[in-house]
Amino acid sequence: MEKLIDERREIYLEQLFTLLRQKSISAQNIGILETATMLRGMMEDIGINARLIETDGHPVVYGEVIRHPGAFTLLIYGHYDVQPAELADGWNSPPFEPTIRDGRIYCRGAGDNKGQLMAQLMAVKTYLDVRHSLPINVKFMFEGEEESGSPNLAVFVEQHKELLACDLVYTSDGPLHETGLPMVVLGVRGMLYVELSCQTSKWDNHSGNKGNIVPNPAMRLIQLLASMRDGEDGRVLIDGFYDNVQEPTEAERAHLRQLPYDNAQAGRQAGYEELDMDAETYYRRLMYEPTLNICGFSSGYSGEGSKTIIPAKATVKMDMRLVAGQDPDDIYQKLCAHVARHAPGVEVRHLGDMKPSRTPVHHPLVQQVIAAVESAYRQPPVVAPALGGSLPDYVWTQILGVPSVLVPYANSDEANHSPNENIGVENFVNGIRCACHVIDRIGR
Amino acid sequence: MEKLIDERREIYLEQLFTLLRQKSISAQNIGILETATMLRGMMEDIGINARLIETDGHPVVYGEVIRHPGAFTLLIYGHYDVQPAELADGWNSPPFEPTIRDGRIYCRGAGDNKGQLMAQLMAVKTYLDVRHSLPINVKFMFEGEEESGSPNLAVFVEQHKELLACDLVYTSDGPLHETGLPMVVLGVRGMLYVELSCQTSKWDNHSGNKGNIVPNPAMRLIQLLASMRDGEDGRVLIDGFYDNVQEPTEAERAHLRQLPYDNAQAGRQAGYEELDMDAETYYRRLMYEPTLNICGFSSGYSGEGSKTIIPAKATVKMDMRLVAGQDPDDIYQKLCAHVARHAPGVEVRHLGDMKPSRTPVHHPLVQQVIAAVESAYRQPPVVAPALGGSLPDYVWTQILGVPSVLVPYANSDEANHSPNENIGVENFVNGIRCACHVIDRIGR
Numbered sequence: 001m002e003k004l005i006d007e008r009r010e011i012y013l014e015q016l017f018t019l020l021r022q023k024s025i026s027a028q029n030i031g032i033l034e035t036a037t038m039l040r041g042m043m044e045d046i047g048i049n050a051r052l053i054e055t056d057g058h059p060v061v062y063g064e065v066i067r068h069p070g071a072f073t074l075l076i077y078g079h080y081d082v083q084p085a086e087l088a089d090g091w092n093s094p095p096f097e098p099t100i101r102d103g104r105i106y107c108r109g110a111g112d113n114k115g116q117l118m119a120q121l122m123a124v125k126t127y128l129d130v131r132h133s134l135p136i137n138v139k140f141m142f143e144g145e146e147e148s149g150s151p152n153l154a155v156f157v158e159q160h161k162e163l164l165a166c167d168l169v170y171t172s173d174g175p176l177h178e179t180g181l182p183m184v185v186l187g188v189r190g191m192l193y194v195e196l197s198c199q200t201s202k203w204d205n206h207s208g209n210k211g212n213i214v215p216n217p218a219m220r221l222i223q224l225l226a227s228m229r230d231g232e233d234g235r236v237l238i239d240g241f242y243d244n245v246q247e248p249t250e251a252e253r254a255h256l257r258q259l260p261y262d263n264a265q266a267g268r269q270a271g272y273e274e275l276d277m278d279a280e281t282y283y284r285r286l287m288y289e290p291t292l293n294i295c296g297f298s299s300g301y302s303g304e305g306s307k308t309i310i311p312a313k314a315t316v317k318m319d320m321r322l323v324a325g326q327d328p329d330d331i332y333q334k335l336c337a338h339v340a341r342h343a344p345g346v347e348v349r350h351l352g353d354m355k356p357s358r359t360p361v362h363h364p365l366v367q368q369v370i371a372a373v374e375s376a377y378r379q380p381p382v383v384a385p386a387l388g389g390s391l392p393d394y395v396w397t398q399i400l401g402v403p404s405v406l407v408p409y410a411n412s413d414e415a416n417h418s419p420n421e422n423i424g425v426e427n428f429v430n431g432i433r434c435a436c437h438v439i440d441r442i443g444r
Numbered sequence: 445m446e447k448l449i450d451e452r453r454e455i456y457l458e459q460l461f462t463l464l465r466q467k468s469i470s471a472q473n474i475g476i477l478e479t480a481t482m483l484r485g486m487m488e489d490i491g492i493n494a495r496l497i498e499t500d501g502h503p504v505v506y507g508e509v510i511r512h513p514g515a516f517t518l519l520i521y522g523h524y525d526v527q528p529a530e531l532a533d534g535w536n537s538p539p540f541e542p543t544i545r546d547g548r549i550y551c552r553g554a555g556d557n558k559g560q561l562m563a564q565l566m567a568v569k570t571y572l573d574v575r576h577s578l579p580i581n582v583k584f585m586f587e588g589e590e591e592s593g594s595p596n597l598a599v600f601v602e603q604h605k606e607l608l609a610c611d612l613v614y615t616s617d618g619p620l621h622e623t624g625l626p627m628v629v630l631g632v633r634g635m636l637y638v639e640l641s642c643q644t645s646k647w648d649n650h651s652g653n654k655g656n657i658v659p660n661p662a663m664r665l666i667q668l669l670a671s672m673r674d675g676e677d678g679r680v681l682i683d684g685f686y687d688n689v690q691e692p693t694e695a696e697r698a699h700l701r702q703l704p705y706d707n708a709q710a711g712r713q714a715g716y717e718e719l720d721m722d723a724e725t726y727y728r729r730l731m732y733e734p735t736l737n738i739c740g741f742s743s744g745y746s747g748e749g750s751k752t753i754i755p756a757k758a759t760v761k762m763d764m765r766l767v768a769g770q771d772p773d774d775i776y777q778k779l780c781a782h783v784a785r786h787a788p789g790v791e792v793r794h795l796g797d798m799k800p801s802r803t804p805v806h807h808p809l810v811q812q813v814i815a816a817v818e819s820a821y822r823q824p825p826v827v828a829p830a831l832g833g834s835l836p837d838y839v840w841t842q843i844l845g846v847p848s849v850l851v852p853y854a855n856s857d858e859a860n861h862s863p864n865e866n867i868g869v870e871n872f873v874n875g876i877r878c879a880c881h882v883i884d885r886i887g888r
Binding site: 189191193201202206207211212214215218219220225232271275277286289291293294295297299301302308311312316317319351352387388 | 654656659663
């Protein structure tokens with residue numbers, strides 16, 4: 001198979017270029033149906049039984065290669081929509097005309113996610129052309145709204161549980177580890193985003209004429225927020241916040257200790273050079289511990305110099321990144337109860353949430369995928385138990401109830417969402433090889 | 445004297461109109477020297493020995509009528525500068541052309557402060573014309589920078605202690621009590637204005653990718669601010685904050701209880717209808733208790749919806765209104781010590797301060813002034829031990845070391861600093877009468 005992939009390099013690139021040239025900007029509803037239709041055709045040409053399925057938003061392109069109904073089933077997830085792009089944003093070549101420079105394909109969607117999606121399809125094509133059948137069932141679900149926040153994904157998965165039924169979900173999105181090593185990611189933190197606000201007066205008051213008479217809404221929020229934490233970085237004091245949080249096991253901690261980590265570099269990347277942690281602490285905090293974070297606080301006067309007022313209103317925006325075991329609905333209730341007890345007048349607005357997701361490192365299927373990635377790249381991948389950020393991975397682990405692995409193919413400087421988005425030609429080809437190895441290994 | 449004032453009403457109004465027509469906008473440096481020169485001429489015409497004295501800013505117009513060097517000396521303070529004004533701001537008649545409508549004189553400076561200043565001069569003219577001499581020495585100090593924050597006042601007073609030496613300072617500025625009753629005000633709260641800021645990173649970080657890794661500057665300030673107060677409205681916990689604050693005596697509290705107070709109205713005026721206080725509590729908090737107030741807090745994202753960041757920076761602006769006995773320098777040192785102990789990385793910027801001032805209600809001279817005001821208005825004045833706000837009254841009580849009383853003449857809807865500034869004709873005439881009564885009473 002490896003030989004065939006090398007021989008067909010130009011043909012496979014041409015397939016990708018065709019897909020890249022077709023705009024599919026979900027936010028602007030440009031070229032969505034055309035792209036979905038083109039993608040279905042490409043899938044059918046490979047021998048995948050494909051169709052479009054309507055949603056309340058853009059259609060899903062679904063496909064399958066069924067060996068036999070009882071066989072092991074792999075569900076491959078990806079997305080065919082892209083971020084907006086204009087030449088004037090700073091592109092060095094037209095954003096929808098794929099251009100190779102220095103071994104990279106520059107085009108909107110090259111890395112995110114058409115290049116990675118196409119690698120999966122070309123792997124299946126290679127496999128079928130060499131072996132005439134797959135050793136497992138493979139299903140494909142490519143959505144057209146990922147760049148708009150996947151507003152219909154959870155409902156779609158909920159409504160198509162039987163169609164999507166599988167043993168493992170396999171996603172390729174995002175970049176390899178920054179060292180260039182391959183990556184296997186097994187989960188994400190969830191999130192709850194809220195806004196707390198407090199209005200004490202109808203207007204800002206003169207701080208001399210009304211000082212000590214009218215309450216200060218900023219100070220009310222400050223006392224409330226201070227009551228939520230034992231000091232600046234301390235334990236969160238909302239009752240029951242940690243109820244279902246599990247400490248990492250000794251095996252998990254040992255795993256964290258051997259993840260690549262450079263404290264000085266991590267500090268530079270955060271613009272916080274005082275950072276002082278070891279690998280275990282860093283990854284434990286990011287992957288196994290929830291956050292309670294202030295994203296913004298605004299009240300009263302923020303211009304130059306002084307203005308002597310008691311503000312009428314104060315608002316704070318907060319996110320809580322939640323780890324496996326925590327549920328955003330439950331945490332929201334607990335937060336509301338805390339607010340009601342400590343500062344009854346404060347309003348809570350729910351601005352969004354996402355459940356956390358985690359697939360255990362020691363799951364046998366995960367070990368198969370890790371072995372396949374290692375054989376494809378000829379070096380062991382970095383295995384991250386979770387990302388610090390939030391993706392809708394829970395739709396697989398909680399709605400479908402199956403393990404989910406994320407194996408990214410793009411280079412770490414893919415510039416996704418930015419001008420001059422790109423994917424290395426070798427990254428694309430290695431992606432094809434990697435998917436072949438995964439299918440092959442799981443099929444043994 | 446009262447009869448003469450009535451007879452000369454038109455003449456005295458014409459004097460005021462002449463002064464009002466002469467622009468004197470300190471912020472724009474328009475007409476300052478012309479006004480100071482005109483004012484000196486008017487004072488000389490009355491028989492006051494007047495001259496201009498230079499400062500680092502606009503000149504002071506100084507004048508005196510000395511009976512004999514050892515006599516009781518009253519220093520009358522006022523200001524001849526005014527706020528800017530443009531017809532387009534919403535004036536119903538040209539802002540520098542005095543216009544009488546419905547018994548009020550509309551003109552920039554009518555209430556603040558030319559009308560009140562002119563009432564003092566016309567009182568002295570009346571007194572001299574009737575009695576041929578004053579029973580006391582009277583000194584006048586009219587500054588030209590009050591509307592720009594009196595930046596040179598303290599230095600001027602410090603440098604001219606001998607010239608300004610007196611037994612009592614008498615100021616007419618601001619309005620009568622809102623009930624229409626005359627007012628005698630005996631002090632002001634001081635102020636300290638600071639900005640605290642904290643930068644933890646060079647840029648905003650992704651709250652998922654760096655959450656629990658990079659410290660949150662807003663939370664650092666929140667914990668610091670919470671440590672400054674025992675609850676939202678509680679005691680200030682900065683060490684030594686209350687060191688020199690004196691509780692009001694039983695006599696003072698009894699005085700507060702009988703000041704005019706309407707809780708519902710006070711609540712409406714503050715846009716805070718939940719206000720629930722009695723007169724004593726209200727005035728004690730405003731006049732005898734310092735504040736620690738947040739004027740503004742800003743950090744991170746404050747737009748619509750959600751943005752998931754750990755802000756790089758947080759800033760809070762605060763003022764503390766200080767009561768008699770407290771010194772802003774001392775409080776600033778104590779604040780800095782608190783910050784250094786609780787949040788060493790937080791920067792403190794000093795943005796301004798003013799010392800508090802208080803003249804005791806039971807001072808015999810104050811009682812004389814109160815009696816004079818009562819006889820002029822034929823009703824007892826509201827005697828306020830202090831204003832909640834801040835004025836540079838300390839230059840008299842602390843630099844000159846003499847008692848100071850504020851007896852305003854303008855109507856409470858004088859619209860000072862606003863379009864259609866005005867003073868009632870009767871307010872102007874009553875001001876003349878009041879000043880005559882004060883000079884007469886003190887001269888007995």
